[in-house]
Amino acid sequence: MLKTLIDAFALISTWEVIISMFAASVYGLVIGSLPGLSATMATALLVPVTFYLSPIAAIATIVAASSMAIFSGDIPGALLRIPGTPASAAYADEAYAMTRKGQAELALGAGVWFSAVGGIAGVLSLMILAPPLAEIALSFSTFEYFWLALLGLMCATLVARSSPVKAIAGMFIGLLVACIGIENPGGIPRFTFGLTDLFGGIEPIPALVGVFAAAQVMRAMLTPEPPPLPRRKFGSIMAGQWKLTKLYRWQMTRGNIVGIIIGVLPGAGADMAAWVSYAMSKRFSKEPEKFGTGHVEGLVEAGASNNASIASGWVPSLLFGIPGDTIAAIAIGVLYMKGLNPGPTLFTEKASSMYAIYLMFIIANILMIPLGIAMIRVATYILLAPRSAIMPIIMLCCAVGSFAIGNNMFGVVTVAAFGVIGYVMETNGYPVAAMVLGIVMGTMVEQAFVTSLIKSDGSILPFFERPVAAILAAMAIGALLWPVMVWVWRKVKQPQAAAATTR
């Protein structure tokens, strides 16, 4: 234990790790603070760079950039009422109302402080939950993995704030994309249409860059430029935060716990955590009437929640290779690339690397406080950069970055294609996160499914015979039937309500 900890310290105390972590933090803060550039996009565009770093430094950049970006999305939310990342959208109105009341320092300070606290709570959950779960996961066979993967996919569709049917359709599209290539049980070219470029399948990372970055540039083409930020002087940012912590310690703890749970659920990430926590805070508050008028309580809970989900999203990623959210989906790609294949054995064989990941999360969240304060102070200048100067650079990074992944122009074609797919899906109410999960998990789902079918000789029964498999199956099927039940319930309730009003 102590030896692994010392090893982990040795792993992260190299100049490469320190410099890349610092640079990634600044990068994450800047990207997160720019409206329309999300934390997922920041992470996706970072992947090509991680190719050329050592494994620990590569993970360090992702950990630092994603944590910072989630916090700094609060900055334009509070100052402009335009959330920098979707994760800040839940409470942007509230934070802006506080700014109008002259409490911008308190709102932003709460953003930094409770983000850091939430992040550290998330890491603790990762440290506590992952090893015992790894013990259990060691006894899993393909049946359990199949149901687990299916459960993950179903969770992604359940939490999408859209029609569940469309979310399931999005998931199927992602799985279909994962079918492309020769990496299938028969080893024959499938859906390649004779194109050699498709033989290797669709790489998830260029697809993600397309969906999250290129589609965003496309959207920017049709939306008006956000208004410039009024210049302002800030007072002390951290003043009063300790008082808030003591006053709202239950809200903070509840936010942390909700964030951790939502992070662990596959497919549901920081934005969902923030929405749920903000709603919960309002529901359980002693003074719900103050919400929406610039009340800090919801900010505390939601801010603590979205950052907690970032770290706990790594639990299913590291254990099963099932991403906890879209950022973790990218992280899984990097883990595979760096020879840290996700799975329960990671915790025994590469224990020092795991400890290094925990430590980096803690460091990133501590680093967030000074860097975040500095960022708030310079945000006025960064937000002066017009969109017409930022988006072209994003385009260049898309092109060069996706080329760099395989030194292959087909990556750039993939980005363009998925940009269009992502844009069309998003505008028509199909959640892209579900598709992304399908793409990332497709190969794994198919492998587990087909191997199980071969083992069971084509029979369905063994899928339910092992106890853990049966529980997971019940949960997955329940998740599938849940929207149906809600729909039926609403149908039954509606005529009753209609009858009541006419009476």
Add this chain to the structure above:
Amino acid sequence: MRLPDSVTGSFLVVLGAAAAYGGYILPPVPGQPVGPNVFPLVIGCGLALCGLAIVFGIGRSFEEEEELVPFEDGQTAAPPPQSKLYGLRALLPPALLLFYVFAADRLGFIITAATMVYVTSTALGARWKLALPLAMLSPFAIHLIFGKLLRVPLPVGLLPTPW
């Protein structure tokens, strides 16, 4: 590009059916009951079913609380001009990416990238005073990071890189 649900749903039905058929005609692995054909078959059927459900409007009642990130502030943002051609502007980024694919090897990274930056910047409303220096400088900056530091083999093309 907001299409009616019946259109997107029908498209999914066709896509699902095509995927299921494509999976069905794949050759099986000799001596094994299941092979590469099972998974596309299952997914294709599922997708087609979802498509049908969407055509018939099942699950639409869940969509009411769908809120995209509010970009417009209402007070300051002018309503975007609504014309047929305006919507096509969204296709500019993917078109530029394809331009990069076809032109980068011939023209070289610097020239292609400068063109991309200039066009994107102008399309987003920048004056030439901003777009031109941006197009001149940013390709070199990206080249420095990716080409020099990360050693990505970016195409040289017409402009030799003397440094």
